Amino acid sequence: MTIEATRMSLAGTLAPQDYTASELLGVMSARLLKDGQTVFAGVGIPLLAAILAQKTHAPGLTILFEGGVIGPFVEAGKLPPSTNEQRCTRRANMLVSITEVLLMLQRGYVDVGFMGGAQIDRYGNLNSSYIGDARNPKIRLPGTGGGNDIASLADMIVAMKHEKRRFVEKVDFITSPGFINGGQTRAAAGLPAGGMFRVVTDLGILGFDAETRQMMVVALHPGVTAADIKANTGFELPVPADVTTTEPPTPEELAILRELDPEQLYTA
Template sequence: MTTETANAPDAAAYTGSELLAVMSARLLADGQTVFAGVGIPLLAAILAQRTRAPGLTILFEGGVIGPFVEPGKLPPSTNEQRCARRANMLVSITDVLLMLQRGYVDVGFMGGAQIDRYGNLNSSFIGDAERPKIRLPGTGGGNDIASLAEMIVAMKHEKRRFVEKVDFITSPGFLDGGTSRRDAGLPAGGMFRVVTDLGILGFDAETRAMTVLALHPGVSAETIKAKTGFPLPVPADVPVTMPPTDHELGILRELDPERLYTA
């Protein structure tokens, strides 16, 4: 996660969404099976396949394993059947969740409206449960994925999203920190990384509280702290990520020429 400038465009040459996709793709490893949602998670997974992880397997909640995604025709949902064409395998939703429960999925990849210091995600509602200010899509398979696989979350870094305590835990992170996740009966999985437009965040091995692992070029420790709704440790020697390369950006723009997800 050190700074490199070779073949790296200026920050003005790429969007925040492209930055999220590139940084997320770099976290995926060859040979992994990743549960990817639409948008940035799918773009990141395909980018990883085409650059550093050709043996990565992409899995959709709708039952598609190894989807074939034609450039310019990104699916609008994980149940989009156009991805079944030329896919490696098509199974039922139940079979997909059984793969997850049996430990065949390495990484879950999603976003959320809120996240707290222990990585708990909220995609259900904002405000009071009885009279919410905003209703959100809900869990889908998010709770299953977060309960059983290592998680990568990609989202914009804003104080209203990074809160001390989420309004509702849709998908569990490390609950109250420490051993609370394991104590609650969730020994597997857990939050691995949070990728934002400001940096890459991880979780302390003991407290399970969020901490900064790297900042993106031009982002200061003061900026990322100011945009977080809870105390966020930033090491004095925090590294700086390598900016997106022209090659990485070219792949993303080929996949999403209309900039539906990367604007």
């Protein structure tokens, strides 16, 4: 046990200064995954959180990677820099083509789609394509990859930093659809399945109203107030009176994350 881990376990409960925002994201989103589920994971925090879940409460979690991988166990210290490399395939049950693994989403074999986000709006629409006007963009971003397909076809968990510039009234461009304009507009667009389930941030856990499909707070992380989360959101974000507080990361969860990503590729 490292000195740091000893110090933490002696202290009993961890305080926010004991972990980074990315580590908090990793732990909180891992806890949302259930044993036995099939999760389609993007690279970065989703990948890390899915492996953490496998190593804690969900040893039977089946991870899918876009590169065509079904059910791998990625090795600690050898995280892949994308979901399309040989490191993603370690101890997998099956390798298929990219098209085949994406078609599993359409066929309905994926319980949870899990990815990061650059910009999100009140209906859970995600933008990873353009900052500014798409015809004359300020910044051209890398684009959808499988993000659009995952968000169109699966129940979604999104993990991202909570900043006002990322939580906007309306995204500049809908790369990956959430509930589009709220209400029934997603189904009306030809997307009868899937949709946003949870958005995990470093301030709290967010869900969506069953009728209006607007984003709302489900839980706050330790030390975060309703005023904090509202101040960091670019639209009106309801915080129910009975909002709960999440349990802080445990020393065990953090130790696993740090063993997985010793170079802090994703958790800096």
